[in-house]
Amino acid sequence: MSERAAPPLLALGLAGALAAGAMLGPYPLSPVDVADTLIGRPPDPQAAIVLWNIRLPRVVAAALIGAALAAAGAAYQTVFRNPLVAPDILGVSQGAGLGAVLGILLGLPVLAIQLMGFAFGIGTIGLVMAIALALRGLGQVLVVVLCGMAVAALAGAGISLVKLMADPDDQLPAITFWLMGSLAGIKQADVAAALPAIVAGLLPLIALRWRIGLLALGDDEARTLGVEAGRLRLLVILSATLVTAAAVSVAGVIGWVGLMVPHMARLITGPRFDRLLPVALAMGAALMVLVDAAARSIAQQEVPLGILTAVLGGPLFLWLLARGGRTWAE
């Protein structure tokens, strides 16, 4: 795809994905039904309820979460100078997962479960940063990443413990489903709850998008170019973490999107973060809307999103790996 053709094609793709998302599901709507309902002339009352209360919140949530995870992944890959990094590299997902499953175990309402997921996700990063700071300082990227792995492993152990303690008939299926990610039953209120954190996290990434790319050179080089590398990287990590925690707290743990979408976007844009970010946002949104539409359409029962993204992501990632070279140096 040429550089000039990319923006209109992406916009078209995203619009197509959103339209498909509005149409597909157990109660299918034709394009005409969707258009009529949107302008206030629904073909029947049922269609209006489905579109406004069920379908659209879900499509919007999927787009938001896909965009969020893709942006966070692109940001992490850039500041950690590693194309194989995913948004949960520092343990956000595991931490948020622990918070949420604890909430399920305690029988809390959905909003409280989401809040616990969010708080634990942010808390995990705080803990990782504090440990890394105490050990060697935040300047050493490898130390930060290794601290993240250690804390994520601890959170994983906590999740296993909660699963063991959970009621196998009632709570355990809920926990398992949440850990694989799903947007089933999402409401307008859920979208509204996640939106502020996602926007607050995305704004710094968008505003500083050119400068963030310089962090891919490494600290010393970025600093000699006039960038306060340490401070900027911290801001990027915090922003990307905020975005990821908000996404995970609403939709559960959805793997692969944050790893693979930035790669696909980089095939079009190259590594410049100011070009990569908007494309990753659009592709992430479109992909997640389509995956979520598949999740509610391909079987009688809802398929967890994490399973679909892994089925898509694994082979796609291997294909990218085989192509290599184009997006990252050997």
Added chain:
Amino acid sequence: MGRVTPLVEARGLAVGHGGRVLLEEVGLGLHRGRILCLLGPNGVGKTTLFRTLLGLMPPLGGAVFLGGHPLSDLSRAEIAQRLAYVPQTLTTPFAWRALDLVLMGAAARLGPFARPGRAEIARAEAALALLGIDDLGPVEITRLSGGQRQMVLIARAIAQGAEAVAMDEPTASLDFANRIRVGKAIQGLAARGIGVLLCTHDPDQAADLGDEAVLIEPGGILAAGPAAEVMTAARMTRLYDIPVRRDALPGGRLHFSGPSGREDQGPVTGAAAGQNV
């Protein structure tokens, strides 16, 4: 030093890390259009000195001045406007286009939210053209040779617009032809009035390119001054702890050599090595 304010100056500088002093009482001054070479054995603290001069680590004593301003008073962007850096190799894992890499030289003069525009692109293209590599602009750096990448990094330093450039062994990993090409580019920078601080392991290169040389031995400076005067065989022998021989080649260039493996394996004395001085 006269009345002229050096572009880069160290006074009574002590450098090291973790409180351990590697070099003390380092004094040096880099002036417009001059090439100042730092020579010394591995591990002596050249890189540490370099990083201290660039403001990447704090001095353990003394002070660094950029254009007369104490380094400690300058922001990261203000340092970058005065002193650019050419690393030994490029270590980014991503396939940047050469032009995008050169564009990064604009960061020191752009606000935090700004992106490079027409003016910055023109500047970056001019920097590439100056080095005769304008055709490399749209090429991804993963497709470039080591020498070409080094030229791109030099173009970035030009685009950065600093009056002084610090280079850390820019030719260490290059083949013979590229070493000469990059050497020519370094001389070109000096001809444009840029002061070049060059860290090198190649005494011939230091003598060829350097207006001045600073010999660094464990603990501090062994000698500093005009390259041809400072780099005597005796001093080079002491510096590298092997017998060094200095020859003047036809045309006036200096050539330094160590004991050959094919010669008699017996001890070669420093006095014998110094016979050509």
